[in-house]
Amino acid sequence: MAHTAIELNGISKSFGAVHANRNIDLKITAGTIHGIIGENGAGKSTLMSILYGFYQADSGRIQVAGKPASIKTPSAAIALGIGMVHQHFMLVENFTVLENVMLGAEGEALLNTSIAKARDELERLERDYGLEVDPDALIEDLPVGLQQRVEILKALYRGADILILDEPTGVLTPAEADHLFRILRQLKEEGKTVILITHKLREIMAITDNVSVMRQGAMVATRKTAETTVEELAELMVGRHVLLRVEKGEGRAGDVMLSVKNLTVKDSRGVTMVDDVSFDVRAGEIVGIAGVAGNGQSQLLEAITGVRQAVSGTVTLDGTPVELTGEADPVDLRKRGMAHVPEDRHHVGLVLPFEENENAMLGYHWQDKYLKGPLLDIEAIRDDARRKIEKYDIRPADCRLKTANFSGGNQQKIVLAREMEQDPKVLIVGQPTRGVDVGAIEFIHRRLIDMRDQGKAVLLVSVELDEIRSLSDRILVMFAGRVVGERGPEATEGELGLLMAGVEKKEAAE
Amino acid sequence: MDFFTTLILVLDSTVRLSVPLLLAALAGLYSERSGVFDIGLEGKMLAGAFAAGAAAAVTGSAWAGLGAAVLVSVFLALVHGFASITHRGNQIVSGVAINFIAAGATIILGQAWFRQGGRTPSLPGDARFGALHLPFADTLRDVPFLGPIYAELISGHSLLVYLAFLFVPFTWWVLFRTRFGLRLRAVGENPAAVDTAGISVSWLRYRAVMCTGLLTGLAGTYLSLAQNAGFVKDMTAGRGFIALAALIFAKWRPVPVMFACLLFGFLDAFAIRIQGTPLPLIGQVPVQLMQALPYILTVVLLAGFIGKAIPPRAGGVPYVKER
Numbered sequence: 001m002a003h004t005a006i007e008l009n010g011i012s013k014s015f016g017a018v019h020a021n022r023n024i025d026l027k028i029t030a031g032t033i034h035g036i037i038g039e040n041g042a043g044k045s046t047l048m049s050i051l052y053g054f055y056q057a058d059s060g061r062i063q064v065a066g067k068p069a070s071i072k073t074p075s076a077a078i079a080l081g082i083g084m085v086h087q088h089f090m091l092v093e094n095f096t097v098l099e100n101v102m103l104g105a106e107g108e109a110l111l112n113t114s115i116a117k118a119r120d121e122l123e124r125l126e127r128d129y130g131l132e133v134d135p136d137a138l139i140e141d142l143p144v145g146l147q148q149r150v151e152i153l154k155a156l157y158r159g160a161d162i163l164i165l166d167e168p169t170g171v172l173t174p175a176e177a178d179h180l181f182r183i184l185r186q187l188k189e190e191g192k193t194v195i196l197i198t199h200k201l202r203e204i205m206a207i208t209d210n211v212s213v214m215r216q217g218a219m220v221a222t223r224k225t226a227e228t229t230v231e232e233l234a235e236l237m238v239g240r241h242v243l244l245r246v247e248k249g250e251g252r253a254g255d256v257m258l259s260v261k262n263l264t265v266k267d268s269r270g271v272t273m274v275d276d277v278s279f280d281v282r283a284g285e286i287v288g289i290a291g292v293a294g295n296g297q298s299q300l301l302e303a304i305t306g307v308r309q310a311v312s313g314t315v316t317l318d319g320t321p322v323e324l325t326g327e328a329d330p331v332d333l334r335k336r337g338m339a340h341v342p343e344d345r346h347h348v349g350l351v352l353p354f355e356e357n358e359n360a361m362l363g364y365h366w367q368d369k370y371l372k373g374p375l376l377d378i379e380a381i382r383d384d385a386r387r388k389i390e391k392y393d394i395r396p397a398d399c400r401l402k403t404a405n406f407s408g409g410n411q412q413k414i415v416l417a418r419e420m421e422q423d424p425k426v427l428i429v430g431q432p433t434r435g436v437d438v439g440a441i442e443f444i445h446r447r448l449i450d451m452r453d454q455g456k457a458v459l460l461v462s463v464e465l466d467e468i469r470s471l472s473d474r475i476l477v478m479f480a481g482r483v484v485g486e487r488g489p490e491a492t493e494g495e496l497g498l499l500m501a502g503v504e505k506k507e508a509a510e
Numbered sequence: 511m512d513f514f515t516t517l518i519l520v521l522d523s524t525v526r527l528s529v530p531l532l533l534a535a536l537a538g539l540y541s542e543r544s545g546v547f548d549i550g551l552e553g554k555m556l557a558g559a560f561a562a563g564a565a566a567a568v569t570g571s572a573w574a575g576l577g578a579a580v581l582v583s584v585f586l587a588l589v590h591g592f593a594s595i596t597h598r599g600n601q602i603v604s605g606v607a608i609n610f611i612a613a614g615a616t617i618i619l620g621q622a623w624f625r626q627g628g629r630t631p632s633l634p635g636d637a638r639f640g641a642l643h644l645p646f647a648d649t650l651r652d653v654p655f656l657g658p659i660y661a662e663l664i665s666g667h668s669l670l671v672y673l674a675f676l677f678v679p680f681t682w683w684v685l686f687r688t689r690f691g692l693r694l695r696a697v698g699e700n701p702a703a704v705d706t707a708g709i710s711v712s713w714l715r716y717r718a719v720m721c722t723g724l725l726t727g728l729a730g731t732y733l734s735l736a737q738n739a740g741f742v743k744d745m746t747a748g749r750g751f752i753a754l755a756a757l758i759f760a761k762w763r764p765v766p767v768m769f770a771c772l773l774f775g776f777l778d779a780f781a782i783r784i785q786g787t788p789l790p791l792i793g794q795v796p797v798q799l800m801q802a803l804p805y806i807l808t809v810v811l812l813a814g815f816i817g818k819a820i821p822p823r824a825g826g827v828p829y830v831k832e833r
Contacts (some may be wrong), residue, residue: 052706054706054831055831074705074706074708075708077708088702090705090706091700091703092696092700092703093699095695095699099692101715102692103692103693103696103703103704104704104705104707104708104709108689109688109689109690110687110688110689111687111688112687113694154707208591390541394740
């Protein structure tokens, strides 16, 4: 009979007026992989941070292996055999793998002897679990997949029996994610308990034994994974029925509206991030650019929208060239019909301390309809904002509210409303649903399809492969700055995944 | 005087002049490696110098002076820590405040206690750290070449000079060969990694700023009890800032810190040496220009000759858990 690894009773935690966790009960069986799923902001990470001693619960009890436990610090959690792999890696970038693994568990005060011991132990763990990493490599030189492996090794080095992983696949290619899942299954076979936090339903179905669903800080259900379905879980997460796949008709591609030829872009360090990229986007189609984050998509967007200087190449917008010196006039681009939903809405897309109505027109404030002589026409601006709030179902429906007080999904809708309502010829969209909850994702996808059907040319960049596949009429895959392949929307996830990992088709066939 | 003798003399004063810089720069190294920027080295050194001068004048003991200096500057370091670690204040503002407090308080207290215009009374020899003569210094003096190097350059400095230079390998060893050093370097780069590894970020940073206090105390003691015979107002004269420049110049590494401090010390010694002496080709150089030389060099070096000096990544940023 399997015993209980962790039992939580009545855990509550508030940050100011926000109830991050309300009266949560959770029981996790030892030796299983237990998934915790929920939308962004449902309170999954907070709950796990409480279990790891990073935050303190306002009330409630924790039992580890049947014994009541008081976990006030991460060191208390470590002593109880709990390890955590955080969403943002907790590694010292300019330290070696070995130094990172040792940190906080060095043993003696002098490193001479303890370093040798740690190296032996680390090498043993790497062999036992098939987690090879060079102990002397610097973290900053390692790809994210290996950095994550170091985080797992860190937990195992501290003797963790219960391993918490917070959104571990966000930074991984599909192949790397599969590898991670193999590692997790192996850990389970070794008798470890794994807690997997994610908002991706597919991962839950693929690997977990049990799944608990969180919504708005509360635990709404726990199921055996084998006895539930994706549809049921999605409904539990959102609290209503959701369409997971957008319905759309055939696209009718027209004239070329945006043309990119031989574009090469370097980043601030002088590294070539976009390497001789060419493609066209036609009116009435959505071209999706897939790829793992950091393969040049951001720099490509910045160059096309005139934010970043390009080294060479041309970009043509509806037949006329775009200035690529990094000093393009954004007002001019907008007048010519280019609308831009930037990847990073917090830093580029919005001024968070501004009121909603100000953000709803920022960048278009020169237009006559917002002006009364040399002054802003405040009433016109607010009326315009109210109209957008209604049309895009932005909540709360208050155009005087500070933008920072809207949820991620509603903030994104503010940006989308601003750009789409300008009736552009070309819409450039970066990561439209990053940090956006399932309900809003459905709405945003619907709007993007509408734009296409109205004959706009849409360039969509996203690291979410599902999103690219369900929206795009054509899919380009970027790897290491190059477009390594073009596929239709019928391309399988596996095929795209291999392209995203830079594997040529021939190699893959072998 | 022949060239060799002149060189030995200039190098000898180079060593003396670089010691306060070295102690202060190593002090800053501990704090900044832990992620706490410290622009208040100057103030702590000044307060330490005053405390040393005052305590030595009252008790007649150099060691009592040293103890008082260390106590006072560790206290100021803890004030900086309290503001910037516990209360997550702005580290630059806190450092500047300490500089102002030290500059004002030393003069006021000096005047109130000793009534000599902000000075402390001139100290007799045994209330100071005098020169130590290494064994055989006199017998070997006449050996050609090596004799003067040993007798003048190596022998004949105060205890604090030897201590300062011993702190260089010691600091290296602490930083790279001890558990404390590993954690210190880690907390300056990514405090969240240290926190999740189960180590207290605050306590680690407090220990680092206490090391800073100890070393600035030694630097102040050197100024008032070894280089001079008592405290004079504003006697640090910007050395805390030059030490900070040396620290950046050396990219926060102990051995390069020593060489940077020796370079600044040498420029100082050279400037003093050639005062009033016409240089070949150039002729008479104004004293002011020579005195400004170390500062000009600092600007030139920092402006681009040393490559990019990347500070500890978490430097200057108070650690706050998410939310």
